[in-house]
Amino acid sequence: MDIEFVRSRFIKHFDGKTGNIYASPGRINLIGEHTDYNGGFVFPGAVDKGIMAEIRPNGLSTVIAYSIDLKDKVEFKVDDPVGPRATWARYIYGIVQEMRKLGVDVKGFNTAFAGDVPLGAGMSSSAALESCFAFALNDLFGGNKVSKWDLVLAGQATEHKYVGVNCGIMDQFASVFGQKGKLMRLDCRSREFEYFPFDPKGYKLVLLNSKVKHELKGSPYNDRRNSCENVVRAIAAAHPEGHFETLRDCTWEQLDEVRATVGEEDYKRAHFVLGEKDRVLAVSDALEKGDYETVGQKMYETHEGLSKEYEVSCEELDFLNEIAKADGVTGSRIMGGGFGGCTINLVKDEVYDTFIADAKEKFAAKYGHEPVVIPVVIGDGSRKIC
Ligand code: GAF
Numbered sequence: 386m387d388i389e390f391v392r393s394r395f396i397k398h399f400d401g402k403t404g405n406i407y408a409s410p411g412r413i414n415l416i417g418e419h420t421d422y423n424g425g426f427v428f429p430g431a432v433d434k435g436i437m438a439e440i441r442p443n444g445l446s447t448v449i450a451y452s453i454d455l456k457d458k459v460e461f462k463v464d465d466p467v468g469p470r471a472t473w474a475r476y477i478y479g480i481v482q483e484m485r486k487l488g489v490d491v492k493g494f495n496t497a498f499a500g501d502v503p504l505g506a507g508m509s510s511s512a513a514l515e516s517c518f519a520f521a522l523n524d525l526f527g528g529n530k531v532s533k534w535d536l537v538l539a540g541q542a543t544e545h546k547y548v549g550v551n552c553g554i555m556d557q558f559a560s561v562f563g564q565k566g567k568l569m570r571l572d573c574r575s576r577e578f579e580y581f582p583f584d585p586k587g588y589k590l591v592l593l594n595s596k597v598k599h600e601l602k603g604s605p606y607n608d609r610r611n612s613c614e615n616v617v618r619a620i621a622a623a624h625p626e627g628h629f630e631t632l633r634d635c636t637w638e639q640l641d642e643v644r645a646t647v648g649e650e651d652y653k654r655a656h657f658v659l660g661e662k663d664r665v666l667a668v669s670d671a672l673e674k675g676d677y678e679t680v681g682q683k684m685y686e687t688h689e690g691l692s693k694e695y696e697v698s699c700e701e702l703d704f705l706n707e708i709a710k711a712d713g714v715t716g717s718r719i720m721g722g723g724f725g726g727c728t729i730n731l732v733k734d735e736v737y738d739t740f741i742a743d744a745k746e747k748f749a750a751k752y753g754h755e756p757v758v759i760p761v762v763i764g765d766g767s768r769k770i771c
Contacts, residue, residue, distance in 0.1 A: 386437045386501050387745035388770060389455065390617070391706035392525055394669035395439035395497040398451045398458070400633050404441025404495070404526065409767040411435050411502035411509045413592065413729060413730055415568055415583075416682070416687055417665040419695060421553025423613050423658045424633030426665035429555055430583065431563020433764035438498035440521050445493035450477050453499035468547065475509055479520040479543030487528035503757065505598035506721075507726025510550070512556030515540035520767035534576065536767070544580040547769040550601045551610050552722075558603055563766035570669055574633050581669075583763060585677050588715065589732050590761035593744055596754060597725035604724050609695060612654040619643040632658045657694035661687060680717025681731050688728075690717035697723025701752060709745055712740040727759070 388406055396403065405455065408430035417427035451458045452473050459474040463485070468478035481491050500515070502510040519536040523529055531539075540557035544550045558571055564580055571578040613632050620639045621629040629635060632655055640659060643750075644652045664683045671679035688706050692698035702719050706730045709717030718733035732740055745755040 386435065386499065388437070391437050391439050391497060391499055391596075393592060394451070394453045394499070394613070395441075395495075397666075398497055399441070399495045399692045401414050402441060404437045404439050405521070406437060406770040407517050407521040407524070407768070408437045408518060408770050409435050409513045409560045410563055410693075410764050412507065412563065413763075414555065414559075415729070416660060416683055416718075417555075417588075418663065418666045418687060418691060418719070418723075419609060419697070420547040420629070420658060420661050421555040421573045422551070422610050423553075423662075424631030425662040426679065427555040427571050427573060427667075428568055428665055429559035429571070430568040430580075430763040431559050431766050432502070432508065433762040435560070436498055436500040436502070436510070437770070438517050438521060438771050440496040440525060443495045443526060443572075445494045448481060449495045450474055450664075450734050451497040453497055454723070458475065460465070463493060472548065473514070473762060475547045476514045476543055477518050478496050479547030480522065483528065483539035483542050484519060484522045484531070485537065487527075487531050489522055489531060493618065494525070501760070502731045504591075505600060505725065506723030507594070507599045507688070507760075509556035509624065509721070511544070512560045516560035516767045517734070518555055520769075524769055530536045533561050549607075551607045552601065555756055561767050563764065565765050566763050568763065570665070574631065578632045581672060583672075585675075585731070587678055587734050589734065589737055591730050591732060591737075591760060592720065592727040592759040593705050593730065594757040594759060595705060595725060596697075596726045596757065597699055597701050598653050599722060601722050601726035603725070604722075605697075606724070609654055609697065611657060612651040615651050616640065616643065616655040619646045633662065635659070642765055653694040653696075654667050656689040660690055661683050677715055677731060679768050681714075682719055682720040684716030684728055684729070684731060684739070685710070691719050691723055695723070699725055701748070702726075702728055704751065705744060705748065705756060706729075708744050712736055712743055714740050724731070728760070
């Protein structure tokens with residue numbers, strides 16, 4: 386992302402003065418999908434792509450925001466009870482509201498921002514936007530008194546209350562806490578996490594963007610979460626002596642006990658989540674031993690579960706997964722919420738070129754366009770640039 390590009394647009398669309406520039410990344414996730422809102426584990430890392438925003442307090446009580454990519458300008462009062470209609474502006478509005486609740490005296494500001502995370506690719510462009518503004522407002526108006534975890538939660542609350550996606554905490558966590566060259570294993574129940582340096586010799590991580598637009602808002606994402614919560618409620622009712630908050634607190638046996646009560650669909654969803662929790666732990670062990678074959682095998686298992694049990698795949702992503710398998714790619718799976726977006730692939734150097742060429746050719750022959758190849762570079766989290 387080019388600082389001069391953002392600055393030139395900020396100068397052009399406002400009064401010629403410059404402000405501070407902040408950046409926040411999108412994320413990848415090695416494994417641990419749909420586990421965050423189930424109290425499980427995730428394994429994300431920030432990427433070298435994200436959102437960059439220039440911001441300058443304007444002495445008013447109005448936020449004037451310009452989206453460079455969409456060429457759209459929106460204004461709203463800091464204390465407006467309703468907020469703007471445009472979805473992109475609601476992320477900024479939500480962050481303003483949540484930061485005010487955290488005691489930050491947010492005043493009016495001008496901002497122009499741009500992004501290089503592909504939209505709808507499942508790389509969390511929205512979390513990048515939320516984290517960028519949460520970090521910036523904390524710096525500009527809050528003397529950096531708000532903790533990083535509260536910035537994460539402000540982003541999540543924005544999704545829930547102002548956008549309507551009942552997401553977990555993985556994306557905002559990765560965007561705020563990311564570190565160059567490191568993945569992070571986060572326990573979403575305790576919020577404890579560890580950094581894992583990730584530089585697998587002889588392998589590459591690459592995303593293939595199917596360009597099927599993934600859109601969580603109004604998607605069955607919230608239905609998946611509801612299914613998981615139904616199962617927890619059923620298990621809690623069957624075990625009044627226990628304490629069950631999320632599927633993390635439930636065992637395979639308890640899940641089987643309530644199978645008839647919850648029905649096959651909810652059962653399948655929860656079955657995937659319990660399996661995914663175990664897979665993340667297996668991957669952590671394998672990474673510590675440098676055993677990338679096991680990492681890859683678990684990635685394929687996750688894909689299978691996301692496709693058949695959680696049912697968040699689509700034809701195009703299953704097709705990319707099949708090509709990976711046929712080409713001897715070590716691991717491949719849908720990444721992120723699903724319903725489109727990317728596959729993430731762990732590829733041995735010696736099969737990389739063949740795989741990429743094959744994926745482009747076969748996908749284009751079937752769907753009329755090539756998938757976009759995005760080599761993964763693990764970058765830093767939210768930061769002030771200047
Ligand atoms: C989306 C959500 F925003 C995350 O919280 C997470 O649930 C993910 O889908 C699936 O793992 O990115």
